[in-house]
Amino acid sequence: MSTETAAAAAQVAAPPPAGWEEARSRVYAVGLAAALPALRRPLADTDGHTLAEPLTTRTDLPAFPTSSVDGWAVRGEGPWDVVGRVLAGNTPAPLTADGTTVEIATGAMVPEGTTAVLRIEESSRTADGRVTGTPRPQPEWREPGEEAYAGEELLPAGTPVDPALIGLAASCGHDQLPVRRQPRAALLVFGDELLTAGPPGAGRVRDALGPAVPAWLRRYGCQVRSSDVVGPVADTLPAHVAALRSALTNADLVCTTGGTMHGPVDHLHPTLEALGADYVVNTVAVRPGFPMLLARLVGADGRVRFVAGLPGNPQSAIVALVSLVAPLLAGLTGRPMPVLPHATLAEPVPSRGDYTHLALVRLDRAAGTAHPVRHVGSAMLRGLAGADGFAVIRPGTTGEAGARVPVVPLPLLPGERSW
Known part of the structure; x- marks a missing residue:
């Protein structure tokens, strides 16, 4: 299909947006179906x-009976004659005679024939060198398979x-x-109006997503190299097609920023059409974050790749990440669909009618409460910088203070545990 035909096709009215929870489930399912290979x-x-x-x-864990204290491995009743020493890392000879003992270190293998282990601090020595004391009634060693x-x-x-x-x-x-295998991700930044250095001015704004999105993706377990971040890509359809085709060569997931609408310089939809992509989700009924999308492409090699279209407004782009990219990556890596924790709203959060509202909140983990933050416009990042996640206000609900709501946590570094 020519780029001109693709552009014309993109002008067809978009389907109604998918519900937020439906979109997450749909994206997770396609990710799981394309789970990355094991190594x-x-x-x-x-x-x-x-x-x-x-x-x-x-x-077995432990693989052998292991002393849990420093002391004496004894056989029978005391006092006991000392016949040796057992240190960790050695295989001791059995205790074959009653009234004998070996000194034993924590972590050492308990000799066969041992009837008790006497703690060193609860023992004493007689004038002729024998050991005396009263072992505790409970065994002082770990059994194999414990x-x-x-x-x-x-x-x-x-x-x-x-x-x-x-x-x-x-x-x-x-x-x-x-x-x-960890997913390989790339980022294409769209927008001729973007600056990559210095303060904004004269009608141009600073690109906040080019530096930030790769860091978010790494927290979701992706590999993102500096060479995988490209932009700003020129606001022309040929430039978009060339950039996306190139990024898809090595990436499992390509995220794009901006261009998800159908304006005069929004070329993402005709680009996807030109490359033969199928939509998994094309717009989601969520605020902020509208519109966002996820598309699927199958290469000539049979390998499945994905494109996540993030809105150009910074906070909306992060909403798209937590809404679509997070469940997709869970599926690609074979992880379970993320289960959202719940918190109690400390203050009311307005609903968005038929749309799900993802409201930035700071969490009081001790109290289990979520506190809305300020500066939360679609183009703002100040509120995001002080937040722990998004409270989910479902369509048709009021988000009153005291309501228990799901919370989408912001991603942590790989290996970190959420609340």
Whole structure:
């Protein structure tokens, strides 16, 4: 199809916007259907990835009876004759005779034949060197399999890998983990009016999304290189087609900023038409953030790629990220659909009629309350900089103080845990 034909096709009236929750579900489903391939990586290189298979143990945890204190491994009744010492990392000889003991260190293997472990601080020595004391009634060692049995599933596929999981995998005997390949993302910034340096003025505004969106994408677990950020792209259809075609060569996801409407220099829709893209979502009934879109392309190699059209207004672009990009990336990495926490509105938040309202809030985690912030216009970023997430005011609800509402948290660094 020629670019002129594509431009004409783009002028056809857009379909009614999808509901916000419906759009999230639809996007997650197409992401999951195109989940990225699994690969095995050394433990040290898995932070921020996602388990492609369940994490299981290669051995019992602990693998052998392990002393939990420094003291004496004794057999039978005391006083006990000292017949040796056991340090961590050694395999001790059995205790074969009653009335004998070996000094034992925390973490050391408990000798076969041990009937109790006496804590060093609760023991004493007789003049002839024998050990005396009263062991506690509960065993002072960890039994094999106390934490997990060999082959037991500890965490399911789809679990984000963080430092705690890496440590657990190492304790289970793993040297590598099967993880999903991290998505590669690119960003195209549209708009001849944008400045990339210095203060705004003379009718031109500073590009705030070119520096910011890659950082958000990295917090969602994407790889974004400096060479993957291109723009401002000239406001012509040929320039848009060339830039998007080039970005799709290596990226799993290309985000664009601006051009999602049908104005005289809005070329994203005809560009997608020219490249043979199919819409997954074409506009969402959400404020701020309207219009946004997600499109799907299948290359000649059969590989699926996605284009997320973010609005040009900065806060609206971030709304599009949390609304469409976050669930898409969850699907691509094989993670579960994000479950939204809830909070109680500390102050009223206005509804937006038939549209979902995503209202920036600061969270009081101790009280479980959400407090609306100021400076929240579509083109503003001041409120976003002091917020923890977006309160979800569903269509037809009033958002009165005291209402329990879902909250979309802003993305954290890979491996960080939300509230």
